[in-house]
Amino acid sequence: MNEPAAPPPPSAEVAAASPLPSAGVAAASQLPQGRIDGRAAFQAAIRVALAQAQVAGWREIILCDGDFSDWPLAERDVVQSISAWSKCGRHITLLARHYDHVRAHQARLVSWRKTWSHIIEARGCANADEQDFPSAILTPDWVLQRTDLVRCTGWCGTEVRRRVELRESVDEWLRRSAPAFPATTLGL
Numbered sequence: 128m129n130e131p132a133a134p135p136p137p138s139a140e141v142a143a144a145s146p147l148p149s150a151g152v153a154a155a156s157q158l159p160q161g162r163i164d165g166r167a168a169f170q171a172a173i174r175v176a177l178a179q180a181q182v183a184g185w186r187e188i189i190l191c192d193g194d195f196s197d198w199p200l201a202e203r204d205v206v207q208s209i210s211a212w213s214k215c216g217r218h219i220t221l222l223a224r225h226y227d228h229v230r231a232h233q234a235r236l237v238s239w240r241k242t243w244s245h246i247i248e249a250r251g252c253a254n255a256d257e258q259d260f261p262s263a264i265l266t267p268d269w270v271l272q273r274t275d276l277v278r279c280t281g282w283c284g285t286e287v288r289r290r291v292e293l294r295e296s297v298d299e300w301l302r303r304s305a306p307a308f309p310a311t312t313l314g315l
Contacts, residue, residue: 158183158269159283166279170199172271176264176283177205180212188212189265191222191297193257194229197279201233213243221249222300224260226308244310251307252300261297265290 158179159172180188192198199205213219223229226249230237240247252260262273262281270290273281282289 158285159271161282161284163271163273163279163281163283166197169197169271169273169279169281172283173198173264174202174205174208176266176269176271177208177212180208180266183266183269185212185217185266185268187218187220187267189220189222189263189297191260191265191300192262192273193224193255193260193276194227195221195223195233196228197262197276200229200236203235206235206239210239210243213246217246219247220301221247221308222252222297222304223250223307224252224255224257226251229308240308241310247310249306249308250301250304252304253307255300255303261293261300263293263297265294265297270294 159175163169163172190198209219240249257276262276264271264283268290269283269285270293271281271283272289272293273279275281
């Protein structure tokens with residue numbers, strides 16, 4: 128007699144909708160772990176991470192990428208996730224080489240940035256080399272790092288060594304950066 132097949136693993140969207148424990152570390156353990164392979168997996172991991180940010184209780188999030196063109200930051204659900212997370216004295220840092228793609232193609236994020244400018248620090252490194260610049264999400268207890276921009280592969284998880292190394296790298300880029308992507312543009 129054939130045994131029933133095991134159910135397929137939940138998709139990122141199902142995982143994002145699942146209830147999580149309230150403790151930050153426990154919530155982080157529900158986030159994607161391990162290798163990320165391909166653009167769809169990278170974007171799904173971003174969606175899940177931002178959807179779980181409030182539950183995880185992260186006080187700070189750093190989003191870092193050359194131009195955020197592969198990120199699903201124009202999606203209504205993603206911006207709603209960031210908005211839900213941001214309501215309790217939290218801080219987000221955006222770090223990019225430039226924000227041209229964000230301004231041109233991610234109107235929801237641009238609008239959200241204007242509303243929540245008091246909790247967002249946007250920094251830029253215009254002279255950075257695209258291949259050297261990190262593509263990552265950093266949180267207190269979980270990170271996502273894209274290591275190959277062309278194939279869109281990388282890693283995500285809670286491993287301390289990788290989190291510390293990534294944080295040191297991003298901190299160095301932050302030291303080299305300057306304010307960028309203003310919430311409003313003043314004109315005369």
